[in-house]
Amino acid sequence: PSGFHIRSLESRDDADEMNRVYVRCGMVPAPTDVLWDNHRDQKSVDYLVAVRDEDGTVLGTVTGVDHQALFSDPEAGSSLWTLAVDPAA
Structure with a gap:
């Protein structure tokens, strides 16, 4: 997709x-x-936020969690949380 980028x-x-x-x-x-x-x-x-290139509006967001860093996960897992996209985007 074009018109937006993902950044921290x-x-x-x-x-x-x-x-x-x-x-x-x-x-x-x-x-x-x-x-x-x-x-x-x-x-x-x-x-992470998805930002519209044209005007810098935040269109969506997601939170990444590194399980190994957080609680020494032996499987070195990770997960995504709170995925949300502005319904008007």
């Missing part, structure tokens, strides 16, 4: 935009400070 969280504003998408999808938002602090301090969690 870059600012608290991105975390606010993640929450906007969560709410539009009927999901429970997370405290912005928690998202931002996890992004900076937790190597086991990676927040």
Whole structure:
């Protein structure tokens, strides 16, 4: 697909935009400070956003969790959580 790109969280504003998408999808938002602090301090969690190339609008989000880094998973697994796409995107 064209017209958007995927990147990691870059600012608290991105975390606010993640929450906007969560709410539009009927999901429970997370405290912005928690998202931002996890992004900076937790190597086991990676927040990704899909951003429209044209205007920088956050269209969607997903959270990646590295199980090995988080709890020494012997299978070295990972998972995706909170996948959400703005219904208006």
